[in-house]
Amino acid sequence: MHKIKKYDSFAGLAKELEASLGGLVVLSGGSTLPPLIQSFNDLGALNGKTTWTWNDERLVSYEDPGSNFGTVRDLLGEDDLVPLPFADNEEMASGYMQCISEDSLPEADLLLLGFGDDGHIASLFPGSEALETEGKDTEWLVRATASYEPKERWSWTMNALTRSKKTVVLFKGSLDSDKGKILSEALEDPNCTYPLARFLRTTKGEVSICQVEA
Numbered sequence: 179m180h181k182i183k184k185y186d187s188f189a190g191l192a193k194e195l196e197a198s199l200g201g202l203v204v205l206s207g208g209s210t211l212p213p214l215i216q217s218f219n220d221l222g223a224l225n226g227k228t229t230w231t232w233n234d235e236r237l238v239s240y241e242d243p244g245s246n247f248g249t250v251r252d253l254l255g256e257d258d259l260v261p262l263p264f265a266d267n268e269e270m271a272s273g274y275m276q277c278i279s280e281d282s283l284p285e286a287d288l289l290l291l292g293f294g295d296d297g298h299i300a301s302l303f304p305g306s307e308a309l310e311t312e313g314k315d316t317e318w319l320v321r322a323t324a325s326y327e328p329k330e331r332w333s334w335t336m337n338a339l340t341r342s343k344k345t346v347v348l349f350k351g352s353l354d355s356d357k358g359k360i361l362s363e364a365l366e367d368p369n370c371t372y373p374l375a376r377f378l379r380t381t382k383g384e385v386s387i388c389q390v391e392a
């Protein structure tokens with residue numbers, strides 16, 4: 179059973195995670211991304227030792243406020259940035275995959291994993307085709323569709339995410355919120371079908387669950 183570590187700010191969380199930066203760090207989008215990267219920046223922890231990528235991206239320009247990469251690219255100073263493509267373009271997708279992992283599924287050194295209040299992770303939504311893994315052992319980047327805007331996405335697959343050496347599940351808010359209840363269910367119910375729960379049951383790496391209460 180995973181214990182939830184509590185932090186009163188993203189600054190406190192970033193301080194503890196600083197020592198784990200380096201190698202390939204895979205970020206999630208959404209609400210936890212800007213405050214976490216801002217806190218790494220404030221600590222001076224963005225210093226050329228890390229390759230950053232994202233586990234999903236929306237098919238909008240990097241200037242659009244819906245772009246995961248776009249929201250933080252100005253902060254990620256000297257480190258290597260490998261954004262997912264912003265368009266449904268095969269050449270861009272294969273260029274991205276080559277950059278991250280030449281011929282096999284990638285293995286993140288650290289995965290900073292957000293989740294949605296429907297239990298989705300990356301852009302793997304409950305019931306979506308992108309979640310199917312059977313017979314797709316070598317597939318690690320897929321097109322996915324959300325039910326809300328921006329709908330069209332790229333997403334890492336469950337097979338790729340679960341190879342991460344270390345995962346920090348990020349949760350902002352109270353355990354009484356809708357998202358807090360999703361987290362509790364994913365942690366406590368062995369039959370829970372949320373993508374987050376599937377990830378927690380199958381990941382090969384070490385997992386910490388971090389709650390920022392602010």
Ligand SMILES: O=C1O[C@H](COP(=O)(O)O)[C@@H](O)[C@H](O)[C@H]1O
Binds near residue numbers: 207
């Ligand atoms: O669509 C997405 O949602 C989740 C959660 O985002 P949040 O705004 O509710 O924190 C995120 O982890 C994922 O990367 C993102 O694209």
